[in-house]
Amino acid sequence: MPTSSRAAADFSHVDTWVFDLDNTLYPPGLDLWRQIDEKMRAYIADFLSLSLDEAFALQKGYYRKYGTSLRGLMIEHAMDPDDFLAHVHDIDLASLDPAPELGEALGALPGRKLVYTNGSRRHAEQILAKLGISGHFADVHDIVAAEFHPKPHETAYKGFLKRFDVDPLRAAMFEDLARNLEVPAELGMRTVLVVPPGLVVPPSDREAWEHEGQDADHIDVVTDDLTAFLNSLRAA
Structure with missing residues (x-):
């Protein structure tokens, strides 16, 4: 599917870019x-x-x-x-290849980039290193730093914003699950839902309800190509 966005989805004010990790910074087809x-x-x-x-x-x-x-x-x-x-998180990362084009697109974003995951810091660091994009991120906020309060709960997001002094009105969040973007939208963040290319049915390791909400009002942008979308922001 192509990238789709609402008319008001302007990102020119964003100076903090927040990325989920699994199935967002790499495609779910890799089976990790x-x-x-x-x-x-x-x-x-x-x-x-x-x-x-x-x-x-x-x-x-x-x-x-x-x-x-x-x-x-x-x-x-x-x-x-x-x-x-x-x-x-002790998994085989052999299928994960470096992503230099994604790295270039991340590097072109103005401002700070952060990873916010319900997983562990060690897992995030291994993924980022394998992708070759570690240097583009200022820090990782993991489930331990969140005191085990996970997305999509409001307490988790507010703790993240406080820890990194993030103004939600100047931030954007990228996620593969629509439900994890509802609170960020309520707080004033721009929201981007990253979906698998050509998704017809959910991947076998996901249940159908996990993919609900793509058309919800709290989603500003839906894209099946994160790198291309980031490049479109640079072009704009």
Whole structure:
């Protein structure tokens, strides 16, 4: 699908650019999220002595209710998060290639660039290094820095804005999940939803509800090519 935007989607005032990590700075077709998803399922099954099917149902239920499966496990089962994060982010990055064109587009953006992820800092740093774009980002805000309050909850975003002294009226946020852009829009941020190229059905590691909301009023721009969209901002 081509990039689509609302008439009022002006980015000329933006001086802080906030990017989600997984399935946003790299395309979901690389199957990295499937690895994470399967590791979560196996960890939960072992931790709670469940079958894989039971663990999958619990994992997705907590994810939808709490924002992350981890948050649900911490609240419902008093799980220590450190081992969980280390385990689920121990994945094979062989399919992830450097992205010099994305790096060039990021470098051309005026102002500060930040990564805001529900994952761990170590995971983010490994992804950014493999893509070859680490140097374009001032910092990473991970789930530990967020005190385990995940997107899409308002508390998480307000903590992020306070930590980095971000004026939401001068910021833009890029995400692959529409629900994670609702609060940023309410706070005054420009919102960009990054979707897979030619998406007809959700990737197998995602449920249909995760892709709902692409036409919602809180989405300023929908694009299936992040690099091309960033280049269009430079051209404008």
